[in-house]
Amino acid sequence: xxxxxxxxxxxxxxxxxxxTTAAIAREEGFxxxxxxxxxxxxxxIETQAAARVAASLGVERHVFLTIDLRTxxxxxxxxxxxxxxxxxxxxxxxxxxVTYVPARNTIFLAFALAYAETIGAADIFIGVNAVDYSxxxxxxxxxxxxxxxxxxxxxxxxxxxxxxxxxxxxIALSKAExxxxxxxxGVDFSLTHxxxxxxxxxxxxxxxxxCLLRRQGFDAAGVTDPIRYVGHVG
Amino acid sequence: xxxxxxxxxxxxxxxxxxxTTAAIAREEGFxxxxxxxxxxxxxxIETQAAARVAASLGVERHVFLTIDLRTxxxxxxxxxxxxxxxxxxxxxxxxxxVTYVPARNTIFLAFALAYAETIGAADIFIGVNAVDYSxxxxxxxxxxxxxxxxxxxxxxxxxxxxxxxxxxxxIALSKAExxxxxxxxGVDFSLTHxxxxxxxxxxxxxxxxxCLLRRQGFDAAGVTDPIRYVGHVG
Numbered sequence: 001x002x003x004x005x006x007x008x009x010x011x012x013x014x015x016x017x018x019x020t021t022a023a024i025a026r027e028e029g030f031x032x033x034x035x036x037x038x039x040x041x042x043x044x045i046e047t048q049a050a051a052r053v054a055a056s057l058g059v060e061r062h063v064f065l066t067i068d069l070r071t072x073x074x075x076x077x078x079x080x081x082x083x084x085x086x087x088x089x090x091x092x093x094x095x096x097x098v099t100y101v102p103a104r105n106t107i108f109l110a111f112a113l114a115y116a117e118t119i120g121a122a123d124i125f126i127g128v129n130a131v132d133y134s135x136x137x138x139x140x141x142x143x144x145x146x147x148x149x150x151x152x153x154x155x156x157x158x159x160x161x162x163x164x165x166x167x168x169x170x171i172a173l174s175k176a177e178x179x180x181x182x183x184x185x186g187v188d189f190s191l192t193h194x195x196x197x198x199x200x201x202x203x204x205x206x207x208x209x210x211c212l213l214r215r216q217g218f219d220a221a222g223v224t225d226p227i228r229y230v231g232h233v234g
Numbered sequence: 235x236x237x238x239x240x241x242x243x244x245x246x247x248x249x250x251x252x253x254t255t256a257a258i259a260r261e262e263g264f265x266x267x268x269x270x271x272x273x274x275x276x277x278x279i280e281t282q283a284a285a286r287v288a289a290s291l292g293v294e295r296h297v298f299l300t301i302d303l304r305t306x307x308x309x310x311x312x313x314x315x316x317x318x319x320x321x322x323x324x325x326x327x328x329x330x331x332v333t334y335v336p337a338r339n340t341i342f343l344a345f346a347l348a349y350a351e352t353i354g355a356a357d358i359f360i361g362v363n364a365v366d367y368s369x370x371x372x373x374x375x376x377x378x379x380x381x382x383x384x385x386x387x388x389x390x391x392x393x394x395x396x397x398x399x400x401x402x403x404x405i406a407l408s409k410a411e412x413x414x415x416x417x418x419x420g421v422d423f424s425l426t427h428x429x430x431x432x433x434x435x436x437x438x439x440x441x442x443x444x445c446l447l448r449r450q451g452f453d454a455a456g457v458t459d460p461i462r463y464v465g466h467v468g
Binding site for chain 1: 345
């Protein structure tokens with residue numbers, strides 16, 4: 001039976017969004033081929049979380065790609081500049097945050113497309129979200145549609161008639177809805193990692209924008225977040 | 235004066251096409267920011283040629299990026315499979331050659347876009363050619379236009395109104411025309427490297443598809459190719 005299932009490439013970062021996205025792809029009947037980028041993060045904790053998450057979801061292959069986005073600079077997630085800590089979720093800058101990495105999703109989707117064409121997949125899953133990350137241009141539906149169009153023109157199989165679909169099942173969901181959807185699908189959120197500024201042992205800071213959104217999401221979903229936060233949080 | 239010139243990102247592979255493309259960008263008055271990929275080639279000769287070519291053209295910055303396309307497989311240029319040697323230029327497979335790398339130009343342009351946005355450039359130069367490489371889907375004008383559209387939607391500056399232009403000055407030129415244009419602009423072709431299968435000391439094989447196209451181009455232009463070929467060629 002397994003062989004008759006279609007393959008999908010799923011971008012897995014180790015965060016709760018991509019974990020839920022992968023679980024949705026699995027529920028839709030796809031064979032999961034995970035792709036994780038090491039891209040100049042200040043820590044390997046995300047990569048380890050990605051490996052755990054993918055294994056827990058039964059991916060058939062997991063490719064890790066190292067790319068050095070620090071070469072170009074321009075973001076708190078890749079440079080040695082201070083991660084912003086708004087302190088309160090209402091204070092997060094929803095325009096275009098300092099954590100924006102130029103063309104990041106275009107680079108990620110380009111590699112996903114190469115992976116997809118190589119393994120004979122026409123489906124790519126990415127956990128972008130236009131609600132919490134409304135300031136990121138490459139998280140919007142019109143961007144995703146433009147990439148799908150490009151993918152058809154960019155590839156041998158596209159020219160031969162294959163239509164690539166970039167699935168963004170989370171694009172219009174709130175964080176609370178993502179948490180509930182993940183729980184419904186059996187995602188083990190204790191394996192995930194979201195913090196931009198964790199302790200050396202991997203505990204979340206609780207106050208970076210990513211932690212704030214995550215905590216608010218679990219709160220609004222009425223569920224306890226199973227990950228470990230530093231000190232007074234959680 | 236220099237500071238008032240606009241910056242451009244130029245993809246430089248070390249081959250004669252990208253050398254001529256960079257020379258055209260310079261002639262058009264751009265400040266050149268070169269980008270070269272190390273992508274699982276079997277030899278470092280191309281990278282060295284790229285460094286020589288860029289230096290000879292006075293680039294103001296040269297970024298080298300290592301990406302491992304072998305992770306996905308699928309091409310003679312990145313895998314350990316035999317490079318095709320047609321022997322005669324008429325026998326080159328112009329459909330979709332074995333040297334096709336899935337989504338290669340999409341990956342290259344995605345990084346070029348990240349570079350461009352980071353340095354405040356809106357112009358990218360790439361030496362794609364739809365004549366000699368008609369089999370590559372990502373060398374066609376409609377593909378380039380789709381990427382330009384994506385670039386506008388993908389970036390902070392695009393959303394703010396910047397229009398990215400992907401310049402493809404060679405797209406409709408024959409190899410002979412490229413050689414002549416390069417010579418007119420003072421490109422030193424002795425610095426370039428085209429061969430898919432060079433000797434350890436960097437001499438060109440003379441018979442891979444890339445060598446055949448290059449040799450035919452110089453022949454048709456009525457010019458002697460200054461690079462060193464193995465034995466009986468050149």
